[in-house]
Amino acid sequence: MENLLLIVGLMLGAVLLVGVGDRLRLPWPALMVVLGALVALTPGLPDSFELDPDLILPLFLPPLLFATAQRTSWSLFRARWRSIALLAIALVVVTIVVVSGLAVLLVPGITLTAAVALGAMVAPPDPVAVEAVAGPVRIPRRLLAVLQSEGLFNDATALVVFQAAVLATVQGDELSLGGLALSFLLGAAAAVLIGLVVAWLARMVLARVTDTIGRSALTLVLPFAVYLAAEEVHASGVVAVVVVALQLRRLGDADEAAERLVQRSFWDVVELLVTGVAFGLIGLDLRGVVEEAGTDLPRMVGHAALVCLVVVGVRVLWMTVAWLTVRRSADASAAPRTGREAVVLAWCGMRGLATLALALSLPTVMASGAPFPARAEITLIAVGVLLVTLLLPGFTLPTLVKALGVAERADAEERAEKIVTRRAQRAALNRMAARIGEADRSDQLPEEVEAAIRQRMSRLDAVLSGESLSEDERQRLRAIRDRRDVLQSIEADALSAARAEVLAARREPGIDPEAADRVLRRLDLRTVLLD
Template sequence: MEVLLLVVGLMLAAVLLVGVGDRTRLPWPALMVLLGVVVAAVPGLPDAFDLDPELILPLFLPPLLFATAQRTSWALFRARWRSIALLAVALVAVTIAAVAGTALAIVPGITLTAAVALGAMVAPPDPVAVEAVAGPVRMPRRLLSVLQSEGLFNDATALVVFQTAVLATVQGGELSASGLVLRFVLGALAAVVVGIVFARAARWIIDRVADPTGRSALTLVLPFAVYLAAEELHASGVVAVVVVALDLRSTSAVDEAADRLAQRSFWDVVELLVTGVAFGLIGLDLRQVIEAAGADLPRMLAHAAAVCGVVLGVRAVWMAAAWLLVRNSPDPSRAPRTGREAVVLGWCGMRGLATLALALSLPASTVDGAFPARAELVVIACSVLVVTLIGPGLTLPLLVRLLGVQADADAEHAAERELTLRARRAALTRMTARERSDELPEEAVTALHERMGRLEALLRGDPPTAEERDRFDALRRGRRVVAEVQADALAAAREEVLAARREPGVDPEAADRVLRRLDLRTVLLD
């Protein structure tokens, strides 16, 4: 009962802190971590939420990864595969090496494999934390999409290194660079296959389930199923969940307007509650980390400060180098293009659930005795989590404003306008074809031309005028035919936007906003 009360309390706190975050312009997940720390510090509070560390990632990561991946597209990943490779693989590897070297120099009694395990714990920015903290901040879409792309795949690299390093530590073996690379490549390829197979199977089921509630429920079960299946096959569960979300989103049908609206609302609620519990759990678990450190906590925190400096420094240098390479690129979607953007991207290396889960899952013993410096490694990992999450979480909005790296509203509106015009042209083309079939009365043609002429304004959310409503009511004789042609025209518009979403260079967020308005018009018409 205590566990249930705690979960319900964290959910309620998440709902309340969303409002607080809106008023204070602070990311509410960072406020949830602070709340968890405060609650955990209450004297006499029992360890009610004693969750097995091995369950943290399977319980929280799949749904949150799935929700984040639905906001992007295959086309975006194909266009940015170089950035993904540099950030999700190369930067993670460099950070692991830098942290491992630092730990070997300052942590007494640590071995090389244990130091590498520490590097793998703290190297990857967490996709959930990045999305939760950076998502609400008004920054250019180029920067946010870079962070999203990095966060969705870097856990795969870190998990492979961590599992290999821990196994070598426990068994007294050695690390093999070639073995790590081979395991990573095979795990990623297998995960892609698993993700595509599950996505196609899910699409087959969705096409045969008539109940919209059942179809939405399937999307909730799917990320857990594909994650567990991939892990059982020793593939990357992270990559498998991302692939299944991308593939399922890319095959969305034109006539699924009601499903898209229902699932959007459903996943907004799921994401809010799961994120709240997950970030509250981070704060609550910090108490047991401090208790395990005991009297050595000050010395461990000093070492943790050095590792935090290395983690932040490596990312800052990497982003500065990326700016020097990208600033003269002809591709306007590349980032960072300015020194200010490099500073923002360097500051957005938030660690989260993955770091906590890996730290708490360190085994207590090896074949040679106790796991080397286990308590200190956990303290260091959690310190990096707190510094990189709370610091940017509370200061990122202010940093973005001070540096002037605001969202380019004109560019975003231009992207939406282009998609809106494409949708309007597709709708008018379909409507014109129906007119030529001589099945429409003259008054219906007149009404349709007037309403379709306002489609661009309707897609922007402008309501129809009172005069237009009265005129449409006066044409009841042709209402059935008008509705059919409007539905056909709107279907053409949705088809055009869905096709545009799969094109390189099209912002999936802009396409989703236009598609949502078209879906709303379609559902209201029905």
């Protein structure tokens, strides 16, 4: 019952802190961590939130990854495969190597394999944390796209290394670099295949489910199902969830307007509540970590501070090299292109759910019955890195972005939308004009109906442009309601053409998926109102 009350309290806290964060211009997930920590450290309250560590990733990561991946596209990943490889794989590996080397020097009694496990815990920035903190700050879409691409795949790299390092520590074996590389490649390949197959099966099922609510509910079950299926065959559940989300968006039908509107609202609520509980959980587990450290807490905190500096330093150096490499690139979407952008990307290395789950899932004993080497200190260092890299950037990123002058300008967002809007307008108006031409040849449309159609062409153009209609225009449309069936058929046809064009544009390189989604939402709303 206490756990249930805490979950309800965290959900309520998330709802309230969203408004507080907007007023203070601070990321509300960081405020949730602070709230959870205050609750955990308040005397007289339950000692900690009791949840099996093995359930943290399967419960929280699939829906949050699915929600984040839905906001991007395959074309974006194809365009950024180099940055994904450099950030989600190479940077994670370099961070693991540096942190594990430092841990061997700092932590008494730690083995090399246990140090590698620590490095794997703190290496991957969390996609949910990055999206939640960096998204509302209005950093340029190029930078946010880089962070999203990095965050969606780096957990897979870290999890493979962590699992191998823990197994080697428990059994007293050594790590095999060749075995690690092979496990990663096989796990990623299997996950991609599983994701594609599940997405195909899901489309078949969705085609036979006519209820919009039921179809939306299926999308909630889907990320859990694909994650568990992939993990069951020792593939990457993270990659499988991302692939199924991307593929479902790619296979989306232009005529699913009502479903898209319901699913968007549904997933907005799910993402808010799950994110709130997840980040509150990070704070709630602080008491247990502190109590496990005991009298060695000051020494461990000092070691955690050094590891934090190294983790941040490695990312700063990496982004500096990336800037020097791509600043003269002909690719307009490449990032970072300036030193200021490199600073922002370096500062957005927030750790989150994956770090917490891995820290709490460490075994207590090895196969020989001996205690796991330096478990308490490893856990405290991991949680310390999590808190510092989440809270410090979380509370300072808005100020940093403003001081550096790298915030996304409103006109840049408008330009991205206009590119998609113009294509939708041309497709819709061309379809309407074609219908009028067909009617003229068969002499089907009276003059007043053709005039009304042209009026609706203007109305559709206004919908796409975000303009409101005058009362006179509304009255003229009502005056011809006796021809509504014909008119609505033609407008629905035009809207369908516009939606299809937006979905096609969303799949193309160079098109911002979120800009396309905003245009598609306007078209979906008009379609539902028309129906």
